[in-house]
Amino acid sequence: MKLQLLPAPREIRAVNGASMLSAATPVTVRQSDSLPPEGYELALENNRVLITAGDDAGEFYARQTLAQMIATCGGECGNLVIRDAPALPYRSFLIDCCRHFYGVDEMKTLIDAAAKCKLNVLHWHLTDDQGWRIEIRRYPLLTEVGATRPDSRFGSVTEGKPHSGFFTQAQVREIVDYCAARHVEVVPEIDMPGHFTAALAADPALGCTGEPVAVEMTAGIFPHVLCVGNPEAVRFARDVLDEVCDLFPGRYIHIGGDETPRTAWMGCERCRARMEKRGLPSFDALQGDFIREIAAYLKKKGKTAITWNESLKGDQLGAQDVIVQRWMERKPLTRAFAKAGGRVIESDFYHYYCDYPYGMTPLKKSFSFDPFKKCGQAHAVFGVEGCLWTEYVRSFDDLCEKLFPRLLAVAERGWSGFPTRSYPAFLEAVEALRPQLAAGGIPMRQRADWDLPALRRLPDIVRFFKGSLTPEMLRQGLFPDSGNKK
Ligand SMILES: [Zn+2]
The missing domain is CATH 3.30.379.10 (Chitobiase/beta-hexosaminidase domain 2-like)
Incomplete structure (x- = not known):
């Protein structure tokens, strides 16, 4: 052999x-x-x-x-x-447990597979509009209310039943220990100030209007954001992070910062007062100022904050304040951040988002992506990450078939840095790994499905969009600057 x-x-x-x-x-x-x-x-x-x-x-x-x-x-x-030895110190995979909940056993299956291919970070997406998935003892309503939605209506599919689930603190510790034994560091994401609907459902006073909202059942970007002008709401964010820092012994905490509509802030006296007091010229700057405040708070606790690239828009963040994770942007702000000495995690939407159909993101496309070129400053690339969002991922088998083998392409790049073998040679290695992954509970589709011929790519994309995008989302535009999906 x-x-x-x-x-x-x-x-x-x-x-x-x-x-x-x-x-x-x-x-x-x-x-x-x-x-x-x-x-x-x-x-x-x-x-x-x-x-x-x-x-x-x-x-x-x-x-x-x-x-x-x-x-x-x-x-x-x-x-x-x-x-x-690895080229990059941060080789990561993201699992979104909010849009569809995947529990302890499923997480362990994924962690085992990731560790097999030498990934060393689990980016654990634990809070979002459609569900709050981590127990916070000080605020039990976050999970009593925020962990359940009455139905799921992502795209054109109505599931017709409640969706519920969260990780107790004991289960979080179990996952953290499981990861530690496999040299995987867990980076929890508590997404703020946007993607905050589930938290506001638990306590509407955290928002600008105080009006009650329900946990979201659909995909999209929602206006129910944290009121960053309300000291009590900001204190809530710090309190949550206090418990999160105690639960996760790692060096990094992801604080989101993506896809935050400004509409609520625009109509909020308290948010406008914060802008005036701090001399902030725009709502983008208001977000940057908030992220910087939270990052400084985490720094005092010995943690480094990671934020999605949108937080750079207001020009408030210095190279030493945060690590930036780039997924999609119109202006090359992440390049400027890297040039100024900042550290960047590359998870390019078009190449490393593993939940899209293979017709849209073929395996070869993921394999060929060059994160160093994209960043513009090779030395600034601190890590790479394959992301698996779960709006349209309704079963664990589907999750595995979408994530693998694209995540293997991310793993290869993160470990090797620059390609050390051809794409056909990589495919051979993937096939050789298939039985080992299957034995660990990871199914993969047949090779022909990973790189469809041109004529079959379009139907694959259409089938996905029919099942995932609503007419309203299409009207908004598929990929607006703030994105309709992370
Ligand atoms: Zn406000």
Whole structure:
């Protein structure tokens, strides 16, 4: 059998002779200070494996490589030495548990698969208009009210039943521990000041008008945002983050900052008063000012805030204030942020959003995306992320089939930096990994579905849009600047 590894290691050197390789092959591990973080060396010789690792993560990745070696080259395998380390420190996958809820077991299945291909961050999207999915002890109504919606009407599909679910703090800790054992850091996202309807459903006083709202049942962008001019509402945000920081021991907290309509702020005396007091020239600046305040609060708690690129619009954020995650923008503000020394996570909508049909985002498109070129400042690219939003993902099998293998393309790029092999060679490695992922509970569609011929791409896109976009969304325009979907 042919040795197949994904992501491709930095260097494989063949050595004379061959060894018997199986799960029973003896493995020796030693530590070395001379290897980079997460780096390792793996030598197969004399029917033995010697792993040298710079840290625990390096040993873990060596063992992932070894498992793939055994699966694809078990039996007699040519002797070799692998020297390997990741190009990027932040290799991430996003799971949206708000639009459709996926629970502890499903998350563990995904975490296992991600760790197999050396991803090291779970970006966990836990709050949104359509559901608040994390228990906050100080504000029990967030989940008592905000975790349930009476129906789901995403696009043209009406599910006709309530949708409910949230993670208790005990379950959050369980996931965090599960990830830690696999060298995956969990970055929770508490989306603010927009995508806040579920929170306002629990407590309307957090909004500008105080009017009651219901948890959303449809997809889109909604005007029910946090009143950033109300000190009590801002304190609520800090209180929530206090509990979140206690639950998540990692270095980063994602605070959203995307798709925030300004309509409520425009009509709000308190928000206008904040603008006047702080000398802010625009509502974009008001958002930037709020994000900077929250980021500074997190910094005092030893955390770094991550925000979506929209928060840059008001020109309030310095390169050291936040890490910016770029998904889509008209003006190249993220490039300017990177040029000024800021750190950027690339999750380009057209390439790394994995919930779209393959007709729209073929696997080859994800594989070919160059995050360094897109950012303009190669050194500013801190990480890459594949995103899986769940408005139109109504089953776990569908989730897996959409996420994989596009997430593998993201994993390969994040680990290798620049492509080290051709697309056909990558496809071979994906196929070699298929049975290993299937054994872990991850189904994938057949290869022909990942890169449809031109004539089949259009029907695939039309089928998706028929089921996902409402006439109203089409009228708004598919991809307005603030987006109709993250
Ligand atoms: Zn307000």
